[in-house]
Amino acid sequence: MKSELSAERIPVIVGVGEITDRPDQLLEGLEPIALMEYALRRAEQDAGVELLAELDALDIVNEVSWPYPDALSLLGQRLGITPRHACYGEVGGESPVRFIHEAALRIARGESRVAAVVGAEATHTVSKAQKVGLTLPWAEREANPRMTRGKDLVHPFSLAHGIFSPVTIYPLYENATLAAWGQTPEQALTESGHLWRRYAQVAAHNPFAWSQDVPEAESIVAAGPQNRLIAWPYTKQMVANPMVNQGAAILLTSLAHARELGIAPEQMVFVHAGAAAREPRDYLAREQLQRSDAQDAVLEAVVTSVGGDAQAFTALELYSCFPCVPKMARRTLGLDDSVEATVTGGLSFFGAPLNNYMTHAAAAMVRRLRNQVDGLGLLYGQGEFVTKHHALVLASTAPQVALSQDYSVQSIVEARRGVIPELIGTYEGRASVETFTLVHQRDGAVEFGFVVARTPQRQRLLARVSADDERTLSFLTDPLHSPVGGYGQVSQGDNGLLQWSSER
Template identity: 30%
Template structure:
């Protein structure tokens, strides 16, 4: 085999760390401590003879959920300098320290960006690391405990900002679709409408999709909910498996109550040799592609996510492989619809013998905030090492199917001499225009009934008489309107629209 060029980027170490409230050895670790443990695991995983921590020149810290929006503050505090606080825990002092933007695609995209930097000679060793301690925060808060997780760490760092501008949907937020669950439910119901399926039948599809995921989670020591469940258990609505937003039962949405951390170390082949990292540990990055979708309310097809498909196709094309060549797959699975989008397009099935997750998926392994796909990449690296020559694909999703990044990995060498294996795809330009000003009628394209603590609200997206995209609330106090929405089949109906005192659009059947 031809000698691998010194500036070829390779993954030399991956690490995961987790803990569960109440289990033996539980320490109630902070975000920073969990991340430090994962990075220590990654350094140990490299089995280097030299000092990997000293060699780290770049460290990117993935934003924890509670640091991901301007209006959120970590309840127990956090480091003033998150990346250097993590670096300090392994005695590293990188030249470049980064606090990333928000988004579940970020870690996968950074693998591509850092690999490209290494190929260009701008870096030698880069780390991507993140953590969540939401389960501990909730458990301690419930007991009235408030530890101090704040710390002052010196040194400069790049704060890349929250990066949520493209995720803001003011009109939808104003009508009660204020979080990921109802926003994904709008897309999910649009797919259901396209298929012409009723609620119970479609929930069964979701159960059949996710039942194999639970089997993987049950065997994963880092899984937050390691319990194998049948499709029927996942699909059947019970008091414990209540509808959180139509059509989603609670068990089929991303589980954010986790204490999990993961880290990835990317180095140049030359440095890996200098550090004494055996080539048996090297995993090559064959392609990374990143794409940004239109805002949810702007998408011509509310059920579809063409940017994510384009990202996967671009990565496959650059790697010279097809989906059939992927022996290991992890499609981002915060909800069913991002997975359905992929398998619909590539002609896969829920019972694909390869499986569609490497971790167990976000509802069962756990939705470790913006950092979930770092866990998937860790698993992909370990699979590739154990099955030499096999290829693994990781698809990472951010926002409300707003951003997507895809990575392809193998122990087979990848030629980075042209430094063209990382690609950002152009943005779509076919946005549906939003209505400006009041309107009298709307034809429903999709909807959800969001069951929040403050009560149930029916949110819809549709078109006005001018064909512009509109959103509003169905009036559930109106009997005919309530029946149409609660029965799950308001698609295509025309609503008469009035505006309430808060400027919200209220729709009623004639």
């Protein structure tokens, strides 16, 4: 006979808090540490009981806009707490999901009584202040912050080609996946436009969203003066918007302690299951760029945990820094393109407080599940360049089995991984397109094209396409035919980089 789970070992989310700061004057803008405090106090208010004084575990999501020398101590001083577990996170859009999952696991092990996950950014205020040369009267800022940036994550070959930021790397997945799915570029753009419009519609009803505008699907993907192309095929409205001031916090405890405190049952949302895995950090050290084995394994694991059918989820949050990510995820989940993939509004419209978006998504998911009798929600976040993947299952009802302490599915990923192509830096001759993008200047003009190509021996190489090579640029951007698989000639360029030009 199966024994009933101990309420002391059942983790439950009891409080969520968010803040979106739109100061009328720059000097009135709240700094990130203040946004974190506000979010935590609002989460406590949401829980309806005093919890912050009991906080024994605190995780702060990596903060970028105003890096502090010691954010943990600074926030602890503002709250008057010294939690036993205190962690400042590494860079990664999946990190809030991981922090919530790990906080739940500590509660399930009996190592924590009350835990918090919090993060905030004030990029909007910081950026505006820098433009006008204004010194913000905020707490001390780290003089030489040690921050992980795109340049630290890519191969020297990629760096030499100027491909090291998210907006230049995610298009490589976009253009590879659409070809693998048998879509024309036009069809893929249409799918992206309708998907992003649905994200915008959700953001329009989220009081914490940075933008409540709902553009038409066609205007989202169409380049123009107000919606410039950034890296083919992504326009400004198709990429994450980090120019926001936002903070969010999540409070967790055990079911037993929540009951002791008198928290209403309808306030509680339970952590049921989760999974995590990662790809090699260098995107060129991956077998292919048409899918992610790590993403697949993580999503397959959480679907298995709910009975094997993603239709069981009543609410979803599929990470949305760029359209390729949720498009890949919903295909792995086996869901059609009409699915509502967000409860928050997405990083383009709700806003992209850098690493902290999924804390906001968790808050939105909790509010959604509280209003559902048998609600079952999926939070899926990813970080770096389709690198780190973490998913978490939340529910409005208590779990029937204990939260598994072993949530890594990395062994499945490694078993699936194929041969990594040899990367070469010197070559002349024919090579076919594996994937590509065009990097655009602010005025919309092409700065250069970039091709990841394969030799007949299946070696991988990187090459530039000249902005003056109109024939090749037209071949790459034909809306009715993907260039993936098409051949061209590789030669040595004057700039020391390989050059690729189409044969058609």
